[in-house]
Amino acid sequence: MGLFSFFVVQMTEKQKRYLILGSLALAVALIYSSYHFYLFLWYSQRGEQYWSVLPMTPGYASTIWARLRELADGYLRIADVSLFEYRNGLTTLHPLLNPFLYYPLYLIGGLRGVMPLADAFFAAITFALLYKIAHLLTGRFFLAAPFASIFVMVRDLPFMLLPRSMNAVKDLVKVFLPVSFPGDSRNRLNFLTMESVKPGFVIFGPFLIFVFLLLKSERRKYAVLAGVFYGLLFYTYTYYWIYGTIVLGIIFLSSLLRRKYRTARYSTISLAIGGGISLYYWMTYFAAQRLPWIETYLNRTGWIESGGHQFRTSQWFFYIVVVVLLVILYRYCKARARMFIFDFLAVLLIAGVVGLNIQVFTGTNVQPVHWYLRIIFIPLALSFLMCAQCVFERVEKKGLGRPLTVIVWILALSVLGGSASDAYAFAKIRFHTFEQPTGVMPSVLWMNEHLPRDAVVLTPIPYSSELFLYYTPAKIFLPKAAGTMAGEDEMIERLFILYSLYGIPASTLDAELRNDTLAQTFIQRQFPATHMALFDYLYFQQFYSQALDASINIVPGADAPPGLKVDQIVSSYGAYPFDISDLGKKYKVDYLYLGPLEKEISTADFDEMPDLEKVYDVDGVRLYKIQKTEAVPPRT
Structure with a gap:
């Protein structure tokens, strides 16, 4: 400890700040991982x-895990529209992003090491970027560093700072306490719940x-760099590139005016x-538009609002907040001759309003809650940071700057401790929720070791x-709505084949389709994780309300x-003609799996069926190889 103190004393002020930043980045990385x-x-x-490897947010597991399985199994996708049977569906992830972002982590930690390493890596990078933006705006290390520490842990902080009920006030207080509250802990550690999967x-x-440096200095190199990263936004997530386009468009128009x-x-x-870099995206986009069932795919995965060219008046509170922030920021920046800061934040805030109301121009908006x-939470947070800067300057003039700095750091450290x-x-x-019936995971691991990668189970x-x-290189017979380009007729036919083969009665199918337990499974924990909603698996968001604000307000009964x-x-299903001799004539099949979950609804005796060879039988789990099937060419 004495040696460490000696080195700290010898450090310059800049080196001490780097030490603090490095320590905070390491803490953030360790907390997430x-x-x-x-x-x-x-x-x-x-x-x-x-x-x-289980992620903190179950719904976003498949995106990254499917990419990692491709790495492990040796078939990276070469274009967005490359379908490997029913492993995945459409993606806008550029093939080069896989090896650049995930393959190094895969080499270091193996397939199961990527999740914790990715969480640690992206958490540290996100913290560093948030700090850089905050420091560019404020110029104050002891304001930017706590801001980044808090914001990287509490994504919804800008919304929580405007509580509209007593419960919201309680939630705001809780995120700053260094303890965990059962049932309320999702307000922290949520910045990376999506980012670690799609690191936008x-x-x-x-x-x-x-963009900030471009507005500040008007130098060509920043325009070039902004363009490069704008182009890369096309390969992250839809909202990012649309927002980037709106931001640059507003800058262009306002600059002309x-x-x-x-x-x-x-x-x-x-x-x-950016347009040049995005060419690959547009090539695959238009290729995808020519695929069959593309409209069905988009309908069941997009939750697209089609309420016409209406302005979203329901979000009046947000608009008022934007106007108030613009007035405060204008007066603050005008008084200090730093109008480039106002220009930057004004563009971001106005672009958020435009994105939220993109349906005014296009007639549709995809899951506007994601805006x-x-x-939107990012420009709001940066705007609130500048308001905090204004308050800090006023307090500092009264000689209370140091006590306020101490309080801010205590809050930041408390948030880190609570996180x-x-x-x-x-x-x-997760440990108590994801507990499989006896024999399931050993059988899956056996499949991972022994099944060929083109096998359909x-x-x-x-x-x-x-x-x-x-967990295996195998493909699945029943496609998932969010990950297949198959049409509804094919999906339902595959479902009927499975249910007929397993001898599942129509009454069970009816009960499984009406089972609406997805939300309770992952949020309220009223059902085990193995209890997944069949209808949601087949249709996802296809039957959600498409009215204006349905996504934002989460219309009751929408799911x-x-x-x-x-x-x-x-x-x-009751009228579906099925003959086991037809198995494999239309769709490729290789193995039949019978575990504890299958036995709960199956009435078939597979030991008595012809052309089935039992290749695995341990702890009540059986795997049969289907001997006689006609070759079915893979999808292209």
């Missing part, structure tokens, strides 16, 4: 290390930085460079299909299976 380390420790004690902020952050022709010219350069969750506690709480929840259980995708549709499916 500690969730996985807890799982690895506890599951290792039960001999089940494979569960250590790793690219979006630099884009914002270079104010006769700042250099800035207008440079914004055009950024748009041109809040992915985009560390939340990581432990998250891990505990049959199971009527959606959760079993998920396991096969995550409930429509009764008439269920009746139609069950009726068709």
